[in-house]
Amino acid sequence: MTFWHQRWDDNQTGWHRDVVNDLLIKHWPSLNLEQGINVLVPLCGKSVDMHWLVQQGHSVTGIELVETAVEAFFSEAKKTPTVESLGEIKQYKEGKTTLLQGDVMAVRPTMVSSGAWYDRAALIALPSTMRPAYVKQIRALCQPGSTGLMITFSYPQNEMQGPPFSLPDEEVLRLFEPEFEVELLERIALEDEKQRGLTSVHSAVYKLTRT
Numbered sequence: 761m762t763f764w765h766q767r768w769d770d771n772q773t774g775w776h777r778d779v780v781n782d783l784l785i786k787h788w789p790s791l792n793l794e795q796g797i798n799v800l801v802p803l804c805g806k807s808v809d810m811h812w813l814v815q816q817g818h819s820v821t822g823i824e825l826v827e828t829a830v831e832a833f834f835s836e837a838k839k840t841p842t843v844e845s846l847g848e849i850k851q852y853k854e855g856k857t858t859l860l861q862g863d864v865m866a867v868r869p870t871m872v873s874s875g876a877w878y879d880r881a882a883l884i885a886l887p888s889t890m891r892p893a894y895v896k897q898i899r900a901l902c903q904p905g906s907t908g909l910m911i912t913f914s915y916p917q918n919e920m921q922g923p924p925f926s927l928p929d930e931e932v933l934r935l936f937e938p939e940f941e942v943e944l945l946e947r948i949a950l951e952d953e954k955q956r957g958l959t960s961v962h963s964a965v966y967k968l969t970r971t
């Protein structure tokens with residue numbers, strides 16, 4: 761059993777929010793997307809942000825490793841998806857929402873080709889060693905010209921064991937440039953998060969454009 765399966769089994773999902781992320785609502789319009797564009801939501805958990813994206817006129821493709829999370833997403837929304845096996849990946853589909861259950865690295869570009877993506881608590885859930893492959897995978901699953909909104913979390917890594925793993929601004933640039941244009945939209949000091957015993961915590965919101 762993986763760390764993530766254990767977390768879902770034990771109901772230790774402290775990252776989950778029952779309300780739509782306010783930074784998504786605030787910054788999504790700056791991506792200037794046409795309605796109808798498919799939005800990729802990697803490492804989606806059971807995020808209600810996906811319902812909000814559908815309400816904006818998008819179709820959504822989430823990718824989530826743990827079946828419990830995928831089933832909770834649909835049952836909490838009182839939706840019954842159709843389920844199809846695509847080899848290593850299990851596809852759940854209802855209306856404009858598709859969830860691909862399996863390892864994000866096992867998803868093939870034939871299964872999804874998105875025009876945008878949304879990353880909240882996805883890249884920060886992965887340790888630095890796994891991040892270059894994840895970024896390459898996002899590139900493979902999104903069309904040229906796609907834009908993404910990414911919310912980061914950073915703190916002195918030696919003060920806490922992840923996840924969430926710290927994602928400082930320098931690492932964002934190192935990971936995404938030059939294959940993506942990187943634009944910092946907002947940077948916020950998170951005073952409340954210091955109660956974890958951290959001396960400094962920040963969140964940053966990035967607009968990323970795949971060149």
Ligand SMILES: C[S@@+](CC[C@H](N)C(=O)[O-])C[C@H]1O[C@@H](n2cnc3c(N)ncnc32)[C@H](O)[C@@H]1O
Pocket residue numbers: 764765775776777802803804805806807823824825826829862863864865880881882885
């Ligand atoms: C920190 S949670 C964030 C969930 C969601 N983005 C949110 O904002 O609520 C990270 C999620 O990624 C999933 N995950 C971890 N590794 C994964 C992988 N290799 N492929 C797909 N999903 C994965 C976990 O099961 C977990 O639900």
